[in-house]
Amino acid sequence: MVKILPKVLANLLRKPFTVKYPYEKVEPADGYRGKPSITKEKCIRCWQCIRACPDRAISIDKETKTPVIWLGRCTYCGECAEACPTKTIVMTKNFEFLDQYEK
C-alpha cells in the first residue's frame, strides 16, 4: 500500500499517454497507404490498375473514360499505384474519410 503511493502521485501529475485525437491531428508515417487519389488528366487508359486490383474495386467511368475506385471494396494495398505507369493513381496519407460509391 505504501509502496504504491508514489506511483499514484506520479500518475496523477503526468500527462496522459493518449493523444486527444480529433482535436490533435496525428500524421501517419511516410509511405502510408491511405485514400488513393486519381489525377484524371494523366491517365493514358492502359487499365493496368484494373488488372492489378485484387478486389475488383476499380471500374471505368463512362463519361471521362478514366478509372474510378469503389472505396467500399478497396483494401488499400497500393497495387494499383504500383502498377500505374504514369502515377495517375497515388496513395495519399488521408485516412479520415467515409467511403462513398459514386456511380
Place this chain on the structure above:
Amino acid sequence: MTMVIPIGPQHPALKEPEYFRFEVKGEEIVDVDIYFGYAHRGIEETFARRNYKHNIYLSERICGICNICHSTCYSMAVERVAGIEPPERAKYVRSLILELERIHSHLLWLAVAAHQIGFDTLFMLAMRDREHVMDMREIISGGRVHSATNAIGGVRRDVTREQVPKLLENLDKVERSVNYYINLFQTDRTIRSRCEGVGVLTREDAIKLCAVGPVARASGVKTDIRVDDPYAAYPNLSFEVITETDGDVMAKGMVRLREMVESVKMVRQILKEMPNGPLRVPVDLKIPPNEAVQRVEAPRGELLYYIRSNGSEIPERVRVRTPTYASAPSLKPMFVGGTVAEIPIVLWSLDVCFACNDRVTLVDANTGKARVVTMEELRRWRS
C-alpha cells in the same frame, strides 16, 4: 450427475464466435466438446478462383493479427511451386516484419490474458506498448495492421536507412517494458494465484495431441519451425528456442514473454546485418503443374500452406492449416479437472484465433443439412 454448460457461440473470453459444451460436476469440468465452424467464410474455395497475385491479399485476410505470417507463407509456397528463390534482402525484410508481428501478437495476448484474470491495469500497459510496435509496422509497411508488403518473388517495400533510428528507439521502449512484464509475471501475487497450476498440459499430452508453437514449448517440447525447417533469413540469425517445463498458464505466458525478448534481439540483428541488393525477382505466374508445402512459425505455432498448380494463373487447390486448429485438441486435457472459473484464461492461454481456424464445416448442399465433422474425420479429410 453431471450438468451441461454451453459456452458460446457468444463468448466470455473471446470476441469471436465458437461453441464449447462443458460437462460439469458441481464446479469441476468433467468433459468438453468443441464445435468449430461459426466463422466459416469459404476462403479455400475463393483461393481457387483468383490468380496467384490477388491471392496474397486474400491470404492476408484470413487472420488480421497474423496477416504477415499468412501472406509470407503463401508467397513462399508459390515461390516453391514456381521454383524461384527470392533475393537475400527480401528474406531479411520478411523476417523483420514477421518478428515485429510476433512481438505485437504476444503483447496482445498479454493484454487480453491480463483482462481475463481481472488485471486491467496490465491490459492498458500492454496495449500502450503494443502501440510502439504498430507504429514500427506502419513505418515499414505503410499500414498498421495489413502490411501488403509481400509479393511473389520478394517484397514490395524496402527498409530505408532513415527509418532505422526511429525503429531502434521504439524497440528500446518495447524491450524495457517486456523485461518489466517478465519480472511482474514472476512476482505479482494476483497473476501467480490465477495462472500457476491452472490448465496444465503435460509433455506426454502435448506430444500425443500434436500441440504446436508456444503451447508445446511451454510443456517442454522443443519445437520451432524457425529452427526445424528454416525459412526466410532465420538460418542466418542467432536466437534461442524458449521452453518451459510446467505446461500451465504461467509457463505459456512466460514462453511468450521471453520469446518477445528474443524477437527484439532478432529485429536488432536484422537491422544491423541486412544485406544490400534487389527486393524482387520477376516471376512468370503461369506456373506448370506442381505442388508444394510451406511451413512458417506464426506467433501461435506452426502455419502450413499447401498449394497445387495446374499450369494456369490460378491455383488448383490451396490448403491452409492454422496453428489454432493444430492446437485445439490439446484444449481438452487443459480443461478437464479444472473449474468453470478457469475457462476464460485457460482458453486464452492457447491464444486461440478462430478467424484463422474456421474453414472446415461441412454442409450437405442437397439436403441443406449441416454436419459437424469430428476431429478424427478432419484429420483424415482430403479434398
